[in-house]
Amino acid sequence: MRCNEARKITYLSEYPEAVSHKVIDAKRHLKECPECKRFFEQEKAFSALLRQKLTKEPVPSELRERVLRHVSERKTYSRIIYKLIPIAVVLMLFAAGYIYKLHSDTESFVMDIINDHINFLPYSGIQISSPDLLTIQKWFNGKVDFSVVLPELKAEIKGARLCFLKGKRLGLVFYEYRGSQISLFITTGLNPERLWAKEVMIHGKRMKVIEKNGFNLLLWQEKGITYALVSDLDTVELKKII
């Protein structure tokens, strides 16, 4: 093996991954070649002299303190975070449970409204028959614990009745549009905001649109009163009467 090759291999092979024949040959060459032996002795000596000569200036005390304080603060901070995680998880579970309860209550309220709409087909149990909006509005006075304000719908008003849902008294007004019965439930016990449903804007009013069991609902809130319009009409038709 030539000197250059032997030096190159030996330089590379401080920690050879596999001892190859080349490495063995190079080591053998080094033993036999005084010049190459001297070459590596000088390399090692230079490295050792360099290390001996240099004194490492200590890290400035101000920097040392800053670094160690920072790491230590982070450690404490992260410990606090770790301690707070279980509390945060419990709070989040409570919050999620509460939201889920509100949502499921609202969902079941919607189902009850649809069921009542079906039960009162065709206008069964009507307590006041009148095509006049003001007469119907007046009839509700004292019967429900809020003042009923009826929206002006482009549908024929038929009459009204009271109904009970979840222990609450609701106003129920019947309309008719193109031969289909429309029930308008009026309550203060339902917040449409809690419903995860599609939203539409009709005449500047934000309404939730729900389709369930072949019936369509439009829900909206105005001055604290919630209106739920239920019918087998599709939503396009329902929008027309708003």
Place this chain on the structure above:
Amino acid sequence: MECIELIEKYLDSLWFTALRLTRNRQDAEDLVQETCMKAWENLDSLHSEKKAKAWLLKILTNAFINKYRKNQNSPKLIDIEPDFLEPIFYKSGQYADLEKEIFSNVMDEEVKEAIESLPVEFRTVILLVDIEGLSYREVQEILNISSGTLSSRLYRGRRLLRDALYEYAKKRGFLKEKKR
């Protein structure tokens, strides 16, 4: 050993390397702080305390290289295979046996300046291998270079450092230029 103890143990090495790499006290302070913060955040990646020094120097070197690359406009060093038969002669033609004499006469600060005068690729390997005593394999991993590149840089770096030290010794009048 806790992260804070590891950092404290190797803080002087980090500081020394940072100073030589950045050649600027303020930048070195920033680099050391950045290294310690990264070390704390990535403590999970340290698998053995025995490798803590190499691990910390890897964080520091990578942080430096990333910053250095962003700021540098100079062309990248091309690694060429050195001629290992090149005798250890200084530019002047004097032989390498003068090394002991040179080292005993130049000042500590001059050795540091000589290291700082090296191109960054050579400076880094000299610092990691010769000063910090890391193994070739550790340095290859830190710099993500092949063993051939590492040995080439180390060899050429040492040659350049010898030349620089010789010049310091000559300037201080300890060596007189001789003709070969």
